[in-house]
Amino acid sequence: MKKIIASLLALTCITFTAHTQAKYKNYQDSITAEAVKLEVWTTVPAVIPGAFTNEAPSDAIVLYNGKDFSAFHGRDGKKIGWKIDPDGALTDVKGAGDLITNQSFGDCQLHVEFRTPAIVKGEGQSRGNSGVYLMGLYEIQVLDSYKNPTYSNGQAAAVYKQHIPLVNASREPGQWQAYDILFKAPVFKENGSLDKPATVTVLHNGVLVQNNVTIIGPTDWVRKPVYKKHEAKLPLFFQDHGDDGNPISYRNIWIRPL
Numbered sequence: 001m002k003k004i005i006a007s008l009l010a011l012t013c014i015t016f017t018a019h020t021q022a023k024y025k026n027y028q029d030s031i032t033a034e035a036v037k038l039e040v041w042t043t044v045p046a047v048i049p050g051a052f053t054n055e056a057p058s059d060a061i062v063l064y065n066g067k068d069f070s071a072f073h074g075r076d077g078k079k080i081g082w083k084i085d086p087d088g089a090l091t092d093v094k095g096a097g098d099l100i101t102n103q104s105f106g107d108c109q110l111h112v113e114f115r116t117p118a119i120v121k122g123e124g125q126s127r128g129n130s131g132v133y134l135m136g137l138y139e140i141q142v143l144d145s146y147k148n149p150t151y152s153n154g155q156a157a158a159v160y161k162q163h164i165p166l167v168n169a170s171r172e173p174g175q176w177q178a179y180d181i182l183f184k185a186p187v188f189k190e191n192g193s194l195d196k197p198a199t200v201t202v203l204h205n206g207v208l209v210q211n212n213v214t215i216i217g218p219t220d221w222v223r224k225p226v227y228k229k230h231e232a233k234l235p236l237f238f239q240d241h242g243d244d245g246n247p248i249s250y251r252n253i254w255i256r257p258l
Contacts, residue, residue, distance in 0.1 A: 035222045038161045039151035048167040050205030054113060054178060060254040063101060064090055072099050075237075082240075089115065089249040092130065096240050100136070104233035106185040107258040110134070111178065112238075115249040116144035118174025122246075124150040128173065130248040131160065131219075131239035134183050137230070138198055139219040140210075142179075142239070142248060145170040157204040160219050165202070165209035176251070177205055182258075185232065186215075192229040 056062055063071040066088030074080045074097050081096030090099075116128030128144030138159070145156035145168055152158070157165040157179065171177050180203040187196040197217075202210035217225025238250060 031222055038153075038221075038224070040153040040164060041151050043152050043164055044149075045152060045155070045165050045168045045209075048169055048207055049171055050169040050203075050207035054111070054252050056111065056252070056254040057256060060111075060256050061103070062254045064250060064253040066090075066251060069099075071102055073102055074098075075100060085249065089251050091249040092238075092240050092247050094240075094247070095242055098133075098237045098240050100237040101235045104231070104235050105135070105255060105257055106233040108134075108181075108183050109256040109258060110181040110183065110236070111252065111254050112181070112250065113176055113178045113252045114142055115176050115251075116142075116146075116173050117247055120144070120173050123148060125154060126246070128248060129239075129241040129246045131241075132179065132181070133219070133237045133239060134181070134198075134200070135185060135230070135234040136237050137218040137234070138183075138200070138215050139239075140179060140181060140200070140202060144173050146172050157202055157209040159200060159202075159210060159213060159215060161221060162216055162219075162225070163210055163213045165204065166211065167207060167209060169204040169207040169209060171205065179204055180206075186227060188227075188229040194227045197227065 069080050072080060078097050080099065081093050082099055083091050083093055085091050112132055114130070120127060127148050130142040131139040132142060133139050141154060141156060141158045141160045143156040152164040153161050155165065155168065156170050182201040184199045186194060186198040189195045198215040199212055200210055200215060201212050217227045219225065
């Protein structure tokens with residue numbers, strides 16, 4: 001009898017597990033289907049490679065100078081898992097988690113230099129993927145967009161799933177690139193409603209790619225963004241996307257609060 005009961009319990013567990021896995025797969029499929037609805041493939045920006053200068057102004061706050069992590073912390077108290085390369089580059093390690101600034105910022109001018117892997121792995125969104133999250137909420141996409149088709153509002157320098165860059169200024173994999181970002185934070189009324197939405201201007205390798213566009217809400221890869229009242233200043237972070245093809249490197253990160 002004990003053997004029969006044990007067999008029945010095992011069969012029940014197997015059935016339950018299979019049922020749970022099927023439900024989870026259906027849920028994931030439905031989420032993916034919703035996310036795909038926000039992708040834009042029909043408008044493809046022209047390719048206009050650019051150049052950049054990288055000297056920090058005298059009044060800038062240097063967030064990364066090639067030496068240490070003193071301006072950052074990990075998410076949820078997690079130890080920083082990124083590494084500093086011999087050349088001073090700050091490089092993501094798979095599963096290291098996001099890199100978050102200790103200081104909080106609102107309106108700002110931000111300079112960020114990044115390098116996608118010279119050895120290309122993956123394609124589309126799985127190739128050199130990271131992101132600069134202004135106030136930890138509003139993403140400027142980092143991606144290897146050199147001869148790498150993907151949905152246009154998800155390519156390099158896009159305001160992710162909101163604004164397609166005016167042109168594709170990406171350089172070849174393994175070359176240093178730069179974003180110069182002018183950001184105006186959203187303003188909220190006392191009752192929590194939105195008074196003024198955030199706006200952003202982005203230069204990619206010295207080329208204007210976002211011209212004072214209005215951010216429609218915090219980045220959301222599945223649903224249309226909706227503003228919710230938050231602090232006037234918040235930390236920014238650099239995304240660990242967690243894929244094998246995404247050991248993104250950063251250097252020379254500085255910011256000027258405005």
